[in-house]
Amino acid sequence: MKNKKIIVYIMAFLIIVLGSFFIYLFSDDIKIKEDLTVELNNKVNILSFVNKPKRNKILTKNELVDTSSLGDKKIRIEYLNIFKKKKELNFTIKVVDTIKPVINCEDVISIPVNTPKLEIKASDNSNENINAVIEGNYDLIKVGEYKITVKATDSSENTEIKKVTLKVEAPKYKMDGYYSVKTDEAWYSIMLRDNDYVEYEVNPCHGMGCGLFYMDGRYKVEGDKIILTLDHNTDDTFEREVDKEPTIMELTIKDENTLIFKELTFTHSDKQW
Numbered sequence: 001m002k003n004k005k006i007i008v009y010i011m012a013f014l015i016i017v018l019g020s021f022f023i024y025l026f027s028d029d030i031k032i033k034e035d036l037t038v039e040l041n042n043k044v045n046i047l048s049f050v051n052k053p054k055r056n057k058i059l060t061k062n063e064l065v066d067t068s069s070l071g072d073k074k075i076r077i078e079y080l081n082i083f084k085k086k087k088e089l090n091f092t093i094k095v096v097d098t099i100k101p102v103i104n105c106e107d108v109i110s111i112p113v114n115t116p117k118l119e120i121k122a123s124d125n126s127n128e129n130i131n132a133v134i135e136g137n138y139d140l141i142k143v144g145e146y147k148i149t150v151k152a153t154d155s156s157e158n159t160e161i162k163k164v165t166l167k168v169e170a171p172k173y174k175m176d177g178y179y180s181v182k183t184d185e186a187w188y189s190i191m192l193r194d195n196d197y198v199e200y201e202v203n204p205c206h207g208m209g210c211g212l213f214y215m216d217g218r219y220k221v222e223g224d225k226i227i228l229t230l231d232h233n234t235d236d237t238f239e240r241e242v243d244k245e246p247t248i249m250e251l252t253i254k255d256e257n258t259l260i261f262k263e264l265t266f267t268h269s270d271k272q273w
Helices: 001-027
Strands: 037-040 071-080 087-096 109-110 122-123 134-135 145-152 158-167 178-182 189-192 197-203 213-222 225-234 242-255 258-261 262-270
Touching: 037 197, 189 262, 213 242
Parallel strands: 037 087, 109 158
Antiparallel strands: 071 087, 134 145, 145 158, 178 189, 178 262, 189 197, 197 213, 213 225, 225 242, 242 258, 258 262
16 A cells, blocks of 8 residues: 555656656747846847747847837747747837936036137937036136036936036247237237247338337236237337337237237247248
8 A cells, every 4th residue: 555655656746747847848938038128229139138048949030129219119029939830929128218418528627718608518328419507606708717517417307417627727828939920011020038028029121120110028918818018119129228108018819829919910930030
């Protein structure tokens, strides 16, 4: 009696094992993965959402999924089971946007004084036109250093915040040569020297040493302006300088090679004419 029970148990066990084996052998082994979310505009293929089956043959091409818009996307995968019967696997993925915009600037921004407008760009995985909002007090016509906050928010309410130091700087200018300009009437030149010393020369004829008119004095830089105070002059470079009423000239620094005074533009040159 005892041996019969043992045999029954063994037979039951074998039936269970064989049944499980046949179920495994003849069942479909293509499975959907747990994570069915994908970020907006990410490149992802259809078959990335299922495993690589051993017994089933996938018929669907591994094409890119359209992730250009938010929301649910229906996916259909066709495959052959072990009996060569075509079957379908249908499921839904969700396209989401959880990525913050990127503020495209350094922690420190340097711009020349009198820049018309401060613009900071932002980009986003949504490919939207993101307008970065600048918060804080700053003055584009006054040289100085300012602390500002830049915020960028996309349509999914993902927000990036960045603390930035804004440096409004005076334009650079050269001091190792002449700024000179030629008009129909004369040559003009300006030389900025060390210790805030300046020389201003006018040559009314177009040859060297012809009736040179010379003035000198001091200069100072205020933002993008160079202000000359000319208080000595001579009618000839060989004559003694004499005091005169100061002449004030204000020039705008366009760039490191160019100064502008009214209708005259002085272009930097390393050589005197």
